[in-house]
Amino acid sequence: xxxxxxxxxxxxxxxxxxxxxxxxxxxxxxxxxxxxxxxxxxxxxxxxxxxxxxxxxxxxxxxxxxxxxxxxxxxxxxxxxxxxxxxxxxxxxxxxxxxxxxxxxxxxxxxxxxxxxxxxxxxxxxxxxxxxxxxxxxxxxxxxxxxxxxxxxxxxxxxxxxxxxxxxxxxxxxxxxxxxxxxxxxxxxxxxxxxxxxxxxx
Numbered sequence: 001x002x003x004x005x006x007x008x009x010x011x012x013x014x015x016x017x018x019x020x021x022x023x024x025x026x027x028x029x030x031x032x033x034x035x036x037x038x039x040x041x042x043x044x045x046x047x048x049x050x051x052x053x054x055x056x057x058x059x060x061x062x063x064x065x066x067x068x069x070x071x072x073x074x075x076x077x078x079x080x081x082x083x084x085x086x087x088x089x090x091x092x093x094x095x096x097x098x099x100x101x102x103x104x105x106x107x108x109x110x111x112x113x114x115x116x117x118x119x120x121x122x123x124x125x126x127x128x129x130x131x132x133x134x135x136x137x138x139x140x141x142x143x144x145x146x147x148x149x150x151x152x153x154x155x156x157x158x159x160x161x162x163x164x165x166x167x168x169x170x171x172x173x174x175x176x177x178x179x180x181x182x183x184x185x186x187x188x189x190x191x192x193x194x195x196x197x198x199x200x201x202x
Contacts, residue, residue: 031160032178033152037135037169040183041201047130047163048075055086059127062088062120066113067133073202088126090116110142121156128161135166138173149176
């Protein structure tokens with residue numbers, strides 16, 4: 001065994017020992033409040049990745065999609081046609097706010113979505129709920145942030161996971177969450193005149 005290999009093996013043994021020691025203290029389980037936010041791409045994609053994990057593990061799940069409306073996304077098509085027994089899929093929005101240009105309709109749609117979301121979160125058969133783009137509805141005050149946070153903290157079943165996606169997550173939600181990830185935009189093809197493409201962005 002050469003010196004480089006020996007050094008690597010010794011380093012990995014130390015890392016494993018430290019990690020094993022750390023994992024002894026990680027024994028608690030709970031349903032997490034998860035937030036995906038930031039200006040970068042990947043917030044919804046990550047949430048839908050978690051949906052696929054849940055399906056693979058036999059965990060019943062649900063999606064409530066805010067804002068995007070009847071936009072024909074690959075995730076919606078796949079889940080509704082091939083995994084409709086494993087994952088419930090609800091669309092509450094009527095489209096992006098700059099398309100609807102009707103605040104009252106947007107508020108009403110968001111409120112409908114929030115009612116559906118609460119039903120799914122409280123359903124004992126459901127283990128994971130993705131609230132896709134709800135942060136946009138909260139940002140524009142279509143939903144009351146205090147009501148949403150209070151519900152998640154006091155009424156969400158102890159072992160149910162909830163993931164909330166969208167830019168500009170409210171500070172109250174970030175404070176309440178167990179896991180927060182901020183996607184940072186470094187480059188985006190839209191700036192170079194490249195439109196959103198199927199399979200990549202929807």
